[in-house]
Amino acid sequence: MTADESLGRLDDDDYPAYTMGRAAELIGTTPGFLRALGEARLITPLRSEGGHRRYSRYQLRIAARARELVDQGTPIEAACRIIILEDQLEEAQRINAEYRRAGASLGPAADA
Known part of the structure; x- marks a missing residue:
């Protein structure tokens, strides 16, 4: 792998670039909180060759949202x-918008 390919991975939202300690530090929580999110199956970190948990930026955004809710008094479960339902709603809205765009591009005949 070239240096450019390695650096390109850092732009990938799904690349597991962060160790548990660094991930916890970035979102202002503890490694135990990240483990609890894993146990609740909200996020599933990848494992390094040595068996250490690694988190992606996408997973950190989810964990940060969970922390926000827990800090507001919501039980972790x-x-x-809530986060799973928010994600499902966002996906349904995205699909709906795609259908609307596809219908609009077909013109008035699509309504007949």
Whole structure:
């Protein structure tokens, strides 16, 4: 792998670039909180060759949202469920928008 390919990975939202300690530090929480999110199956960190947890930027955004909800007094299990439902809603809205765009590009005949 070239140096450019290695650096390109850092732009990948799904690349597991962060160790547990660094991930916890970035979102202002503890490694135990990240482990709890894993146990609740909200996020599943990848494992390094040595077996250490590694987190992506996408996973850190999810963990930060969970931390926000928990800090507001939401139990961790409920916070995880809320985030899953928010994600499902966002995906449904994205699909709906795609269908609308596809229907609009077909013109008035699509309504007949």
